[in-house]
Amino acid sequence: MIVAGTSERSLVRKRACVNRQGMSDNSPLIAFSHVVKKFDDGRVRAVDDVSLDIAAGEFLAIVGGSGSGKTTLLRLANRLIDPDAGTIAIAGEDIADTDPILLRRRIGYVFQSGGLFPHMSIAANIGITPRLLGTPQSEITARVDELLDLVQLDRAQHRDRFPHELSGGQRQRVGVARALAAKPRIVLMDEPFGALDPVTRDALGNDYRALHARLGLTTVMITHDMTEALLLADRVGVMRDGRLLALGTAAELSRSDDPYVGELLGTPRRQAERLQAALSRNGAS
Numbered sequence: 001m002i003v004a005g006t007s008e009r010s011l012v013r014k015r016a017c018v019n020r021q022g023m024s025d026n027s028p029l030i031a032f033s034h035v036v037k038k039f040d041d042g043r044v045r046a047v048d049d050v051s052l053d054i055a056a057g058e059f060l061a062i063v064g065g066s067g068s069g070k071t072t073l074l075r076l077a078n079r080l081i082d083p084d085a086g087t088i089a090i091a092g093e094d095i096a097d098t099d100p101i102l103l104r105r106r107i108g109y110v111f112q113s114g115g116l117f118p119h120m121s122i123a124a125n126i127g128i129t130p131r132l133l134g135t136p137q138s139e140i141t142a143r144v145d146e147l148l149d150l151v152q153l154d155r156a157q158h159r160d161r162f163p164h165e166l167s168g169g170q171r172q173r174v175g176v177a178r179a180l181a182a183k184p185r186i187v188l189m190d191e192p193f194g195a196l197d198p199v200t201r202d203a204l205g206n207d208y209r210a211l212h213a214r215l216g217l218t219t220v221m222i223t224h225d226m227t228e229a230l231l232l233a234d235r236v237g238v239m240r241d242g243r244l245l246a247l248g249t250a251a252e253l254s255r256s257d258d259p260y261v262g263e264l265l266g267t268p269r270r271q272a273e274r275l276q277a278a279l280s281r282n283g284a285s
Contacts, residue, residue, distance in 0.1 A: 108179030
């Protein structure tokens with residue numbers, strides 16, 4: 001298992017300031033500006049006046065409960081849905097002016113359940129975006145093998161199998177490989193590890209964090225788990241009722257005076273304390 005350490009995270013934060021497309025050092029790669037999204041004939045504001053800048057090379061986690069608006073925010077970023085107000089820009093360009101299909105082919109997306117096509121082989125699943133982009137088959141084959149190596153799946157054992165033949169963790173590794181197939185700068189992840197058992201979830205989270213650093217990606221991950229967010233992300237945003245309540249590092253969030261933010265931050269601490277007490281009672285070191 002590859003674990004992303006402190007030095008890697010420092011490198012990522014430095015990369016976040018690097019200009020990759022002629023943009024100024026302070027220009028965000030992704031920028032939400034006063035974004036609003038309504039449902040139910042305007043009665044539900046799923047995203048309510050959210051402004052958020054995400055730097056190139058950053059790993060950002062958005063945390064919130066069901067109905068907080070976090071998944072809606074993610075879907076807005078690649079135009080699965082469009083905002084009712086506000087703007088979203090990528091590399092300084094308003095995505096409203098970009099063809100949504102072309103936009104999605106430039107952004108990797110990892111679903112909670114992997115989102116694999118059940119009738120297609122693992123190789124075909126991974127290679128589908130390059131194929132849609134017109135990449136020659138020889139290059140797709142080489143890319144699929146490269147990505148299987150990258151996500152630590154044996155080529156010979158997995159490329160010709162089908163999703164139902166894989167474990168949950170293996171399917172999610174394939175989902176990550178597919179998201180990376182077209183060499184995107186940005187990867188969006190919707191509860192990517194939420195359906196996995198704790199051991200697999202921890203391993204995959206650490207492995208993806210290492211990939212993020214190694215490839216210089218910009219990652220936005222949605223999760224309901226504050227512990228996972230704090231362990232993996234450079235910064236964490238907290239959403240509730242469509243609003244972004246707080247945004248920052250763990251230290252910065254700890255200074256928030258919002259009760260809900262404090263409650264979320266207190267959960268990992270309370271869990272650690274209960275675990276330590278249980279281990280002590282059972283004589284474990």
